[in-house]
Amino acid sequence: MDLKQLSYFVKIVEEGSISGAAKKLFMSQPPLSSQMKLLEAELDCTLFERGSRTIRLTEAGETLYNYSRSLLQLSNVAKQETMNAARHFNGVLRIGIVSSLIGSDALGWLCGFSKQYPGIHYEINEADTYHLLSQFETNTIHLALLRTPFHTDSLTCKKLFTDSLVAVGQESFFADNRSSAITLDDLTKLPLIVYRRWEHLLRKEFEDKNLSANWFCINDDARTTLYFVEMGMGVGIIPQSAATLVQKKGIVCRPVKNCDIATDVVLAYNSTYLPECSRAFIEYLDTLYPDIP
Numbered sequence: 001m002d003l004k005q006l007s008y009f010v011k012i013v014e015e016g017s018i019s020g021a022a023k024k025l026f027m028s029q030p031p032l033s034s035q036m037k038l039l040e041a042e043l044d045c046t047l048f049e050r051g052s053r054t055i056r057l058t059e060a061g062e063t064l065y066n067y068s069r070s071l072l073q074l075s076n077v078a079k080q081e082t083m084n085a086a087r088h089f090n091g092v093l094r095i096g097i098v099s100s101l102i103g104s105d106a107l108g109w110l111c112g113f114s115k116q117y118p119g120i121h122y123e124i125n126e127a128d129t130y131h132l133l134s135q136f137e138t139n140t141i142h143l144a145l146l147r148t149p150f151h152t153d154s155l156t157c158k159k160l161f162t163d164s165l166v167a168v169g170q171e172s173f174f175a176d177n178r179s180s181a182i183t184l185d186d187l188t189k190l191p192l193i194v195y196r197r198w199e200h201l202l203r204k205e206f207e208d209k210n211l212s213a214n215w216f217c218i219n220d221d222a223r224t225t226l227y228f229v230e231m232g233m234g235v236g237i238i239p240q241s242a243a244t245l246v247q248k249k250g251i252v253c254r255p256v257k258n259c260d261i262a263t264d265v266v267l268a269y270n271s272t273y274l275p276e277c278s279r280a281f282i283e284y285l286d287t288l289y290p291d292i293p
Contacts, residue, residue: 001042003072005035006064006068007072008021008032009036009039010065010069010072012032012055013061018032043060046060070138070140073140077139077140078139091277092120093113093121093142093277093278095110095123095141095145096141096146097126097145098129098222099126099221099222100241100242101145101147102223104244105241105265109285110124112284112288113280128197128221129150129197130150132144133146136268142269142278143269144267144268145265145268146267147163147197147239147266148263149201152268155270157267157268158289159266160288160289161241162263163263164239164240164255164256164261165198165256165261165263166240167235167253167254168229168236168237168251168254169190169229169234169251172232173252174252182254182257183256184205184258187213187256188212190214190234191214193225193228193234193235193237194219194225194238195219195220195222195224195225195238199215199218205260205261222238222242226242229246240253240255267285
C-alpha cells in the first residue's frame with residue numbers, strides 16, 4: 001500500500017465510480033481497477049460494493065477513506081515544509097482558528113503580521129476548539145487560536161485576553177430592560193440561541209441559580225448564532241469579542257450580569273516542532289500582549 005494507491009482510492013470515492021475517477025486521473029479504467037484489486041488483496045477485505053454505474057463503500061472502505069485523506073494531507077504538508085526548509089522560503093503559516101474569532105480579532109492579527117512578513121502564505125482551518133486540538137496530532141496545523149475551557153497536556157498555551165459573555169439581539173427583545181446590562185433572570189424570559197460550546201456551562205449557570213431558560217436554538221458555530229440573531233429569531237449568548245461579527249444595524253449588545261462564565265482566548269502550539277514562520281507569529285503576538293505570561 002503506497003500513497004499513489006491511496007490517492008487513486010480517494011479519487012474513486014470522490015467521483016463515485018472507477019470510470020469517473022479514471023477520466024479525472026487521465027488513465028484508462030483497467031489499470032485503475034487492477035490497483036484497487038491489489039489494494040483489497042493486500043488488506044484482505046472488500047473496499048467497494050460495485051454496482052453497474054456507481055460504487056458504495058463498505059465499512060472497511062469508509063475506515064480506509066478517512067485515514068487516506070489524513071495521510072495524503074499530511075504527505076502534502078511534509079513535502080511543502082521540507083521544500084520550504086531546503087529552499088529557504090518564508091513558509092506557510094498553518095493555523096487553526098475558532099469560529100468566534102474569525103472576522104474579528106484573529107484576522108486583524110493576521111493582517112498586521114502579513115504586513116511585517118509579506119512573503120508568508122496562509123492555510124487557515126476554521127473549526128471548534130476540540131476539532132482543532134485533534135489536528136495537532138496529524139501536524140495539519142502548527143498553531144491554533146482557541147477558547148478555554150479545554151484540557152491538553154501536550155501543547156503550550158499563551159493567554160492573550162479574557163472574554164466575558166454578552167447577550168445580543170434585536171432591540172425589541174430588550175424593550176422591557178433599559179439598563180446597560182442584563183441579568184440571567186431577565187434572560188429566562190427570552191428565546192436563547194447558543195452554540196454548543198457554551199451549552200453545558202450556561203445550563204449549569206442557570207440551574208445553580210434555580211432558573212429555567214428557554215433554549216430556542218443550539219448550534220455548532222458562533223456565526224450561526226449571529227445569523228439567527230440578525231433574523232430576529234431570539235437572543236444570542238456569545239463571547240464579547242465575537243460581537244464584532246454582527247453586521248446588521250439595530251442589534252443590541254448587553255453584558256450579562258451575575259454570570260460567572262468567562263473564557264480565555266489562547267494561542268496554542270506544540271513547542272517540540274515549530275516552523276520559523278510559526279515562531280515569528282508567536283513573537284508578533286508577544287508584542288501585542290507583552291504583559292501576559
